[in-house]
Amino acid sequence: MLSRQFVRDDPEAVRRALETKGVDVDLEGLLETDAEWRELKAEGDDLRRRRNEVSNEIGELKREGDDEAAAAAIERSGELKEELAAVEKRAEELEADLERALLRLPNVPHPEAPVGDDESDNVETERWGFEDRRELPAEVTPHYDLGEELDVLDFERGAKVSGGGFYVAKGEGARLEHALVQFMLDLHRTEHDYTDVFPPIPVNSASMRGAGQFPKFVEDAYRVGGDNDEPYDDDDLWLLPTAEVPVTNMYRDEILLNDDLPIKHQAYTPNFRREAGEHGTETRGIVRVHQFNKVELVNFVRPEDSYDRLEGLLGEATAVLERLGLPYRVLEMCTGDMGFAQAKKYDVEVWAPADDMPEGPEAGGRWLEVSSVSNFEDFQARRAGIQYRPEQHESAEYLHTLNGSGVAVPRVVVAVMEYYQNDDGTVEVPEPLRPYMGGTERIEGGEKVGESAVGDG
RNA sequence: GCCAGGAUGGCCGAAUCUGGUAAGGCGCACGCCUGGAAAGCGUGUUCCCGUUCGGGAUUCUGGGUUCAAAUCCCAGUCCUGGCGCCA
Structure with a gap:
């Protein structure tokens, strides 16, 4: 606000x-x-x-x-x-x-943010990992096909249990998700000085408003009880669309001390999004699902520090991909694409080599957004009433909040399954993840169960 | 879930029974004092509106009673304790 x-x-x-x-x-x-x-x-x-x-x-x-x-x-x-x-x-x-x-007024963009209408006006500022990239199979199998072949991703049963847009990760697939989460949390904790937070998954309407989700994005949320069209109260509950919501709101209506800042919190949670109206071939597999795991980084800083911190946050997000050896690029979002609450925003997109898309890189495949790193300045802080007192005798001021995914898990699973794919259809486990998978070096898949597997070529 | 008690400025804490200008202390800043400091003394230390100066609001939140509410009544939120239930 x-x-x-x-x-x-x-x-x-x-x-x-x-x-x-x-x-x-x-x-x-x-x-x-x-x-x-x-x-x-x-x-x-x-x-x-x-x-x-x-x-x-x-x-x-x-x-x-x-x-x-x-x-x-x-x-x-x-x-x-x-x-x-x-x-x-x-x-x-x-x-x-x-x-x-x-x-309903959006945040004012940073003066240096590129002006534009949509994603075509975003500016690529960095590209990493393409020069000495790994040798890929002649034909890279998309993760959704490979995942089913290896029986590490199960879409049919996900749809049966919960509905379309949900998936079940099994065996090494499930272990890969756990490994990624633990790896990211360890990295940010030990090298980027983050304090872990494990927040509640249902959040109240007041928190959704504080983070800038409401009133604009009500239709994207899962409501706990009641219908989205019905009026809601401050204490009605919703499944969080991102851990940004509970973590940013932890300090809602509080005044922090100058010495408390900067605060750097990281939180792993599942994220829930209805993704109303998002369908098509680009969304096959686990690229766009209703529930996905993510490690979220949230920073509370003094106003004068927020733009330095934005660059730092970007580095913390990309560090995950660099450790994993996954090629990526960074985009600076233009005004029309950065979102309602942001003053400046970067997107980090990992390379998924299997499905050639018109907007993909020259090497083929496509870009998948795995992190979005934003400076909200005092926009969220004012909505949520998060202040700090620069000097004890002075009045409180709104601090600045930033956040970035560090990073979204399923799309990294996609990138791993496609980029680290071997000719024989197995998947190489990136070195840093092996300790988190009991030393497993390659994903070889499991045996399918049930009658449906019998007739499967 | 039930019963009891509680919530007052950045922090602590009085006034609540008996309605009539919200004590005092701590912290912090500035000033006086000092060779310099400490102590002491003074001023300031929430938000809103209008130019200094002034005015208004503010005792957890929302209603009510009253000319007037921190104070009385109703509802709610959270905290503490006890009982019950329970992975």
Whole structure:
């Protein structure tokens, strides 16, 4: 959320943000409402001052025993009370309107962020790991086919148990997921100075709003009880779409000490997304599913440090891929593609060599987004009321929040299964993951069970 | 889930029974004092609106009673203790 002060003082900046981010909000209406509210506020304050005066007078008169004068004063006070009620009722309505409108204003992009409409205007800033890449089989089998052949990914049973868009990882597939999670957590803890957090998976509406998910993205969330179309209260529960939501909200409505900062938390959780309207060949397999594991990095920093930290966070995300030896690229998001709450954002995309896509690299295959690294500046902090006190005698200020995936697990599984694929259809386990898989060096698959396996060539 | 107690500024803590300007202490900043410091003294230390200055709001949240609510009533949230249940 932007501050009222900021919107009032610099409507031009807000207008630019609306334009470059492609958001349609009635800014003029908001400014008018604010102006009207301020008038009413002054009027109400004045009435209240007069009422307070009368009230004090009554106290004095009563003490002096002048009941007659007191009765007269009580009557005057009653009149003021009625007037005041009318003015303040209107002011309250306006303030609620104002608050609602403010929640719909997007964050203002960083001045250096590339301006553009959609993903085609994003700017590639880095590409890693293509020069000395591994030799691949002549024909790389896509992970969804290989996963079924090896019986490490089971889509049919995932759909049976939970529905389309869910999968079951089995045997070495399941172990690979666990290994990746543990490997990432260890890396960030020991080398990037992160403190682990294991948060609740259901989060309340207030947390969803604090992280900037609501009210805009209600239809993407899984609601615990009730229908998404029904009205919701602050304490209604939703399955988290990213650990960013509970972790950012841990310090909601708190004032942190200057010495506490920076705070670096990492959290592994499953993530739940409805992915309404996302279908097609690009989503076969485990590239886009309703539940996936992710290690999320969340930072709380002093405002002056946030842009240095953004670069640091990007390095912490890409470190995962570099350790695993997986080629990737980094994109700087343009204004139209960076999202509602972000001021600046990078995407990290890993190379999955199997399915040739028009937008993929020259080497073939496609890019898969595994991390999105963002600086929210004070946008989330203001929504969620997270402040810090620079000096003990000074008033509290909103701090800056950042986060980045560190990283999303299933898409790394895709990259591993395709990039580390051998000619014989087995998969090489990247060196750093072996200790987490009991020394397993290669994924050779398991025996399928059940009658459906009997007739399977 | 039931019963009891509790929530007051950055922190601690009085006022609550008996409605009438929210004590005091700590921390921190600035000033005075000092050769310099400590101590001492003074001022400041939440948010909002309007220019200094002023005004308004603010005792967990939301309602109610009252001319007037930290104080009385109702509902809720969280914390503590006891009982019950339970992976």
